Amino acid sequence: MLTSKGLTEMIFNREKITSPGEYPFNIPALRRLSSLKFHPKVTYLSGENGMGKSTLIEALAVACGFNPEGGSIHFNFSTHPSHSVLHQYIRLVRGASRPKNGYFLRSESFFNVATNIDQMEDPLLLNSYGGKSLHEQSHGEAFWALFMNRFSGNGLYILDEPEAALSPTRQMAMLTRMHELVQQQSQFIIATHSPIIMAYPDALIYELTETGIRKTSYTETENYRVSHQFINNYEQMLKILLE
Template identity: 45%
Template sequence: MFLRRVTLLKEKIQDMKSYPFSVSAIKDMETLDLDHEVTFFVGENGSGKSTLLEAIAYQCEFNTAGGGRNNAHDVDSSQAALGDYIRLSWLPKVNQGFFLRSESFYHFATHLDQLAQDDPTFNYEGYGGRSLHHQSHGESFLSLFLNRFRGRGIYLLDEPEAALSPARQLAFLRIIHQLVSTGNAQFIIATHSPILLGYPKAKIYSFDSEVIESVSYEDTEHYQITKGFLNRKERYLEELFKKEEESEEG
C-alpha cells in the first residue's frame, strides 16, 4: 500500500451543519486506515462514499473531473467539497495513478479527442490506440483499465461497474489482481457491485451507519439482497409487489 491513512481535519471546519459535513459518515469521521491493496467504499446514494473518494483524488492532485495529474478539463460538479479538509498519510508517496468518475467519463473521452485534434503526435497511447468514443461504453472502460492502469500508482474508481456487464466485471477483477500482484498498485473503489466486492482479501468500508465501519463481504447489503433474490426469486418478487400494493392502498 502507498496511501495508509485519511484524516479529517476537524479544526479547519467552521460549520459542521453545511455540506459535506452534514453527511453523518463524514461528520463523525476521525481517521480511516487503508491497510489493504484493495479497499471498497459501499453505501447508499448520498452516504458520502463518492465525496470522500473525490476528496482523496483532490489531495492526490488528480483531476477531480476524472483523469490523472496531467489531465486538464472540467465538468459541472467536479469540485471536491471535502478536499481541503482531509490529510493523506503516505508510505511512500506516489504521484502516479488515475481517478475514474463514471458519471463524467464521456467528458474525459471528449477531452482526449480534443488533445488528439490539437496535437498530431497524440495517438491514444494508454487508451487502446483509438478514441474511446469509437468503442462501446464497456470496451472503453476496459481499454482504460488495460492500457492506462500500469506501473506504480494509486487508482481511485467511482462506480466502475456502471459500464461493465457481469462478464466484464469478472474481467476487471482479473485486471485488478494482475496489477496488485506486482506490488505496485493500490485501489480504492466506490461500488454497488456484489461481483467487484467479492475480490479476495479486500477491505470493505460501509458508509451506511453513523460512522464509517469495516464490514465483511457477506454482511454487505449488496451481497444479502443479491443472494436472497437469486435463491428465491419468485418469493422475493411476490413480497416486493405485495408491499407496493399495500403502499398504494394506504
C-alpha cells in the same frame, strides 16, 4: 496488514470545520469520521445511495492531485466544477514508496475525460488508451480499454462505481485485471455497489451508513446480502415487491 506502500491513511481535520451542519459535512458517514486507513492492495467503500461514498472518494482523489472530473494527474480540464470543498479538510498519510502511475475514474464524468482526450489530438496519449477514440467505443468497451491499456503496475487507482458500464462477465474480468496490477505493486481504492467487484479477497471493506463508517466483511455488506437474497429466492422476492 498495512505497509509503507502507497496511501496508508486519510485524516479528516475536523477542527477546521466552521459549518458542520452544511454540505458536505452533514453527510451521515462524515459526522463522526476522524480517519480512514487504507489497505495496501484494495480498499472498498460500500453503502446505500446518499451515504457519501462518491463525495468521499472524490475528495480523496482531489487531495491526491487528480482532476475532480477524472483522469490522470496531468488532466486539468473543467466542464462543470461541482466538487465539494471536502478535500480541503483532508490530510493524506503516504508510505515511503510513491506510485509511478495513477488514475481517478469517475464513472459519471468519464464522457468528459474521453472528450478531452480527443480534443488534445495527441497520438501518444491516445495510444495509452489503446489507440482508438473512447467515443468510438461503447461505454463498457471504453472502460475496459482504460483498465487494460492505461492502468499499469506501481499505480494508485481511485475508482468511483466502475461497474456502471460493465456487464457481470466484465466485472469478473476486472477482478482478474485488478489482481494482475496488485501483484505489480498497485493499490486500488474503490467505491462500488457491485458484489462482484467487491469480492477481491485481500481487501479492506468500509460500509457507509446513517450512523457512520464501519469495517465489515464481504458477506456482511448490504450489497452482498440483498443480492444474495434476491438471486437465491427471486420468485418469493418478486411476489413481495410486486404484490
